């Protein structure tokens with residue numbers, strides 16, 4: 001693992017000579033348990049606006065633990081409160097404006113598993129979702145093992161919001177077999193999405209990002225992506241990301257080949 005880290009650091013330096021990225025925050029997940037001074041948990045089973053099936057628990061090793069130098073978010077099939085699945089949804093307690101956000105992870109494999117690496121605004125000064133923005137660094141469907149997608153949401157408060165994204169993008173890899181590096185670069189002009197340092201999508205933000213529907217929440221180019229955002233990691237079960245239900249049943253879920261989302265590290269760089 002150490003050799004790999006050194007190698008990937010060198011590749012990163014070689015690949016981004018135009019920008020001097022300085023490491024400002026990291027969690028390598030080398031301790032014994034989730035560092036609660038750096039991570040908060042979001043708890044509940046209300047569907048999270050997407051008709052998701054899981055209940056997100058707090059600091060419970062069944063659902064979030066450190067193992068072999070990785071953060072492991074583990075989806076369990078179990079009756080818990082009003083739900084039949086448990087999982088975890090975690091956020092960094094720090095937030096950043098601009099930077100390179102790099103996450104090395106291995107995805108789960110199973111019907112209707114939905115891991116996500118994403119960012120949300122610390123304060124919703126332009127209004128409720130999605131007027132204040134959301135950036136999905138990588139989302140994955142556990143049914144389709146070679147595709148990820150990156151998306152930005154913005155433009156106005158729901159339902160007057162819009163999004164711009166890569167759509168499901170196919171790579172010649174099996175994301176639940178090997179670890180890969182997912183990254184977002186964000187400056188005042190652009191958002192750029194990378195998979196293993198290969199850029200696969202970009203979105204220009206140096207312009208008015210209002211959707212043209214409803215009230216315009218913005219007064220300047222680049223809003224809402226001119227505010228601090230924090231990073232989130234979670235695995236949902238089912239939900240609108242898969243289209244309309246019905247979604248996976250507990251019996252089907254017991255056949256999931258791999259119900260863990262493993263994160264080797266999260267690193268944040270700024271210029």
Ligand SMILES: *[C@@H]1O[C@H](CO)[C@@H](O)[C@H](O)[C@H]1NC(C)=O
Nearest residue numbers: 032033034036058059060061
């Ligand atoms: C969270 O987990 C850690 C590690 O197991 C433990 O030390 C801590 O007491 C837990 N906190 C709560 C609130 O359960």
Ligand SMILES: *[C@@H]1O[C@H](CO)[C@@H](O)[C@H](O)[C@H]1NC(C)=O
Nearest residue numbers: 109145174175176177257258
């Ligand atoms: C991808 O990797 C997963 C996890 O190791 C495995 O279960 C699955 O069979 C692999 N799929 C393909 C198409 O290789």
